[in-house]
Amino acid sequence: QVQLQESGPGLVKPSETLSLTCTVSGGSLSSYFWSWIRQPPGKGLDWIGNIYYSGSTNYNPSLKSRVTISVDTSKNQFSLKLSSVTAADTAVYYCARAESHGLWYFDYWGQGTLVTVSS
Amino acid sequence: QTVVTQEPSFSVSPGGTVTLTCGLSSGSVSTSYYPSWYQQTPGQAPRTLIYTTNTRSSRVPDRFSGSILGNKAALTITGAQADDESDYYCVLYMGSGISVFGGGTKLTVL
Numbered sequence: 001q002v003q004l005q006e007s008g009p010g011l012v013k014p015s016e017t018l019s020l021t022c023t024v025s026g027g028s029l030s031s032y033f034w035s036w037i038r039q040p041p042g043k044g045l046d047w048i049g050n051i052y053y054s055g056s057t058n059y060n061p062s063l064k065s066r067v068t069i070s071v072d073t074s075k076n077q078f079s080l081k082l083s084s085v086t087a088a089d090t091a092v093y094y095c096a097r098a099e100s101h102g103l104w105y106f107d108y109w110g111q112g113t114l115v116t117v118s119s
Numbered sequence: 120q121t122v123v124t125q126e127p128s129f130s131v132s133p134g135g136t137v138t139l140t141c142g143l144s145s146g147s148v149s150t151s152y153y154p155s156w157y158q159q160t161p162g163q164a165p166r167t168l169i170y171t172t173n174t175r176s177s178r179v180p181d182r183f184s185g186s187i188l189g190n191k192a193a194l195t196i197t198g199a200q201a202d203d204e205s206d207y208y209c210v211l212y213m214g215s216g217i218s219v220f221g222g223g224t225k226l227t228v229l
Contacts, residue, residue: 033216044223045157045165045208050216058216061120094164104212105155105170112164 002027004095004110012089012117018082022095022110029053029071033098034078035106036069038091046091050098051078085117121145123211125221131199131228139224140191141209147190152211154192156185159206159223168207169194196226204228 008020022034035050049059051069059067068081082089092114096106122144131137141154148154150172157165167176169185172192182197192211196203209221 035218037220044206045159045220047210047218047220050218052216056216060217098218099170100216103171104153104218105167105210106157106165106218107167107170107176109164109167 002097002108004097004108006093006095006110006113008113008115010114010116012085012115013119014086014117015084018080018085018089018115018117020080020093020095020113020115021077022079024076024078024097029073029076029078031101033058033100034069034071035096035098036080037094037096037106039094039112040088040091045094048080048082048093087117089115090117091115121211121213121219123209123219123221125207125209125224127222128225128227131196131203131226133199133201133228135199136195136197137199137226138188138193138195139207139209139226140188140193141211141221142191143211148187148192148211150187152192152213154185154187155210156183156192156194157208157210158203159208165208199228201228 003025033050036048066083071078092112094112095110097108099107124142156169159165173185208223
């Protein structure tokens with residue numbers, strides 16, 4: 001059974017960079033897209049971007065200038081960096097696997113981690 | 120930018136049937152968008168319900184079904200139960216690895 005676990009600081013100061021890591025267990029990163037999705041308090045889900053195991057990335061156009069997603073296959077991890085954060089970036093951040101072999105959907109999700117942007 | 124539309128809220132009586140929809144601000148939803156549906160209860164991660172328009176994920180009861188209705192993707196719950204009270208999100212695949220979530224529908228069972 002594939003499991004995903006987010007980790008990283010729960011509090012980030014405004015203008016700094018938010019950094020999160022997703023550790024995948026029970027399966028390899030190979031041949032899948034790995035995504036970051038966030039949910040501000042009381043609001044809906046928002047796709048941030050994804051990375052293929054080989055390293056190619058796709059980002060939400062609204063966040064593209066501030067987002068970097070990277071992968072470390074040796075550690076079975078992928079990471080999110082979001083720069084110049086503001087209070088609007090306060091959200092629960094989820095990592096998820098995207099099944100993309102002739103179809104497209106998020107089949108495994110992490111439990112989510114709350115990141116608060118505040119001084 | 121493409122906007123994926125969902126009803127903000129819906130209510131259904133226990134045992135009743137409800138259809139939630141997922142549309143596009145411009146254009147029609149087809150199977151080419153690989154519509155998928157997710158259920159989320161407060162404080163929990165989303166749970167995958169339906170993918171590729173109408174395929175139920177594992178352990179999802181058959182009272183949940185997906186389809187294309189007119190120009191939208193649809194999620195139908197037949198015989199709604201109290202624990203179906205949740206937020207429901209659709210996702211459309213825009214190609215080139217890009218996904219867009221709908222705004223979500225808050226379903227009340229009462």
